Amino acid sequence: MNELVINCQQLNKVYQDGDNSVSVLKGVDLTLTQGELLAVVGSSGSGKSTLLHILGTLDTATDGTVEIKGQQVNRLNRKQQAVFRNANLGFIYQFHHLLMEFTAVENVAMPLLIKGLSAKEANNKALAMLAKVGLSHRSEHKPSALSGGERQRVAIARALVTEPALVLADEPTGNLDKQNAIKIYDLIKELNESLNTSFVVVTHDLELADKLGKIAYLDDGKLAIRESKNVA
Numbered sequence: 121m122n123e124l125v126i127n128c129q130q131l132n133k134v135y136q137d138g139d140n141s142v143s144v145l146k147g148v149d150l151t152l153t154q155g156e157l158l159a160v161v162g163s164s165g166s167g168k169s170t171l172l173h174i175l176g177t178l179d180t181a182t183d184g185t186v187e188i189k190g191q192q193v194n195r196l197n198r199k200q201q202a203v204f205r206n207a208n209l210g211f212i213y214q215f216h217h218l219l220m221e222f223t224a225v226e227n228v229a230m231p232l233l234i235k236g237l238s239a240k241e242a243n244n245k246a247l248a249m250l251a252k253v254g255l256s257h258r259s260e261h262k263p264s265a266l267s268g269g270e271r272q273r274v275a276i277a278r279a280l281v282t283e284p285a286l287v288l289a290d291e292p293t294g295n296l297d298k299q300n301a302i303k304i305y306d307l308i309k310e311l312n313e314s315l316n317t318s319f320v321v322v323t324h325d326l327e328l329a330d331k332l333g334k335i336a337y338l339d340d341g342k343l344a345i346r347e348s349k350n351v352a
């Protein structure tokens with residue numbers, strides 16, 4: 121049986137805003153096995169980013185269980201969570217957050233250097249990852265010389281170069297036109313198949329969500345999950 125990469129039970133999140141409390145997640149259950157793809161959709165303010173931040177140990181649940189790769193991450197302190205994140209998780213955002221003064225290959229090599237790999241090893245792995253996202257010919261370019269879609273490919277390569285079990289993506293194509301967005305979703309699917317990386321992808325776009333394996337609808341703090349019809 122496939123290993124569970126996410127196991128959340130009865131997740132609640134209440135934000136305290138002065139005297140007001142806002143209940144965003146109300147008893148969310150979510151499981152994802154290694155190698156599964158999940159799209160999270162829901163209206164603006166429904167709590168998609170909140171859920172992603174909790175899964176990514178960037179925010180804590182008010183109560184409930186959050187188990188990532190068998191580890192109850194809400195029981196870790198901040199420092200342990202940072203170590204856990206570096207070892208197991210990758211992040212992709214709407215904005216690429218690349219370092220503009222570094223080349224594509226240097227940007228992708230950065231997380232490996234932080235992990236303690238030698239410059240040569242990091243460079244070789246970064247080049248191999250850039251090849252996987254179809255950007256070998258752009259490895260020496262700085263982000264300013266890349267198109268929006270290419271920058272997002274570099275950001276994806278950077279998120280995946282450390283071989284995380286789970287990648288969390290928050291509107292990864294929010295800054296791209298539809299044609300480029302479709303290409304990025306196709307790339308996510310390809311990388312999922314070749315690397316067995318699990319992905320949770322937050323999107324507003326139902327058509328793009330339908331390209332992934334499972335869709336989770338977030339509404340009134342509850343999650344409803346169904347398999348996508350369009351999975352090849």
Ligand SMILES: Nc1ncnc2c1ncn2[C@@H]1O[C@H](COP(=O)(O)OP(=O)(O)OP(=O)(O)O)[C@@H](O)[C@H]1O
Pocket residue numbers: 135136137142144162163164165166167168169170171
């Ligand atoms: N730090 C905070 N303090 C108080 N309320 C917050 C905080 N962060 C988020 N919220 C509220 O929680 C709700 C969910 O926010 P969240 O950003 O998770 O929604 P979302 O579905 O990702 O929205 P969008 O699609 O617009 O990005 C919103 O009503 C938001 O105002």
